[in-house]
Amino acid sequence: MLSYQHQYHAGNSADVHKHLLLWLVLDALLSRPKPFVVLDLYAGSGEYPLTTGAAARSGEWRAGIGRLWDLTGGPAPLQAFLAALRGLQPRPGELTRYPGSPQIARLRLRAQDRLIACELHPAAHAALRAGLRVDRRCHVHRRDAREAARALFPPEPRRGMALLDPAYERPAEYTEVPQLTAEIRRRWNTGILLVWYPVLEDGRHPRLREALRAGHAGERIVFSELRLTDPPRGPGLQGSGIAVIGAPWQLDLQARQVLFPAWRRLDPEGRGGLFQALALENSRGRPHLVRVQNPDPPDPEDVKDYD
Ligand SMILES: C[S@@+](CC[C@H](N)C(=O)[O-])C[C@H]1O[C@@H](n2cnc3c(N)ncnc32)[C@H](O)[C@@H]1O
Secondary structure, three states, X not given: OOOOOHHHOOOOHHHHHHHHHHHHHHHHHHOOOOOOXXXXXXXXXXXXXXXXXXXXXXXXXXXXXXXXXXXXXXXXXXXXXHHHHHHOOOOOOOOOEEEOHXXXXXXXXXXXXXXXXXOOOHHHHHHHXXXXXXXXXXXXXXXXXXXXXXXXXXXXXXXXXXEEOOOOOOOOHHHHHHHHHHHHHHHOOOOEEEEEEEEOOOOHHHHHHHHHHHHOOXXXXXEEEEEOOOOOOOOOOOEEEEEEEOOOOOHHHHHHHHHHHHHHHHOOOOOOEEEEEEEOOOOOOOOOOEEOOOOOXXXXXXXXXXX
C-alpha cells in the first residue's frame, strides 16, 4: 500500500520539526572535515510547490513553515535554516517552494560527502531522481526501506546518518520501525539514526518511544516531541516526535535552543508544548519526557514525567 502522498503535508509543523533536527545533526557531521554519508530511507520527492496543487489544497504548510519563515533573529542554526529556505525561493520574499529531506541534505553536502535516497512510490521516485540527477554526490534508489536496511548498511564512508521517516499508514510500521533501527544498528554501529513518528490521540507513540529505547539500550538517544495539543486530543496528527539514536554530543541542548522559538511560532496559543527526553549511555530505566519551558539548559531538579 503506497497511498500516502507527502505533497499534502510538505512544510507542516511536523515537517519543520523534523527538518530542524536534521539540520542540527548535519551541523554536527559538518563540524569535522571527514566525509559523511546521509541515507534517507523514505525520501519523498525532494521538493514541493506550496502555492499550487496538493499543498495549496491542504494548506497545512500555512500553520507550519508559513508561521516561521519570516522570523528574524533567534539562534544561529535556525537563522541558517531559514536563510537556506529563502535562498531556494524563485521570487525573493515569496514562499512558494519547500524542500524535502533529501534536498535539505544535498544543500549541505561538501565535495567529499554523499547522499543515498530510497523512495518506493513510482511518481515520488521519478521526481526525486529528476531533482538529484545533476548531482554526482547523490544516488537515488527505487528500493523498499526494509530491504535497504539489509542491503545498504554498513555504508561507505562509515561516518554519517540515516533518516527513517515512514508514513505509518500501516499499523505494522509501529513495530517494524524499531526492528529496522535494530537491524541497521547491528550492521552499522557508528551511524546516527533519526526516526520520525506521529503523535496521535490513540497513544501509540509512547510505546514506540519505549521500543526504540529498549532496542538501543545504552545508546545516547534524544527524543523531541512537538505537540499541538497536550494531552494529544482530536482527530489526525496532534504533533510529531523524533528520536535521534546515537545522538551527537549536546544535541539535546542545541535542540532546545532552536526548537523552543520555533514551537512558539508554530503553536502561538500554547495549546501543546515542546517536550524532550535524553536517554544516556549510562542511565537505567525510562528516560523522563520533560516539557521545555525555555531555550536554556534544563535545571536537573525540574524533572517531571509526561506521556
Ligand atoms: C513522510 S514521506 C517522506 C518525507 C521526506 N522524508 C521529507 O522529510 O521530505 C514518506 C515517504 O516514504 C515513501 N515510502 C513508503 N513506504 C516506503 C518503503 N517501504 N520504502 C521506501 N519508501 C517508502 C512514501 O512514498 C513517501 O514518499
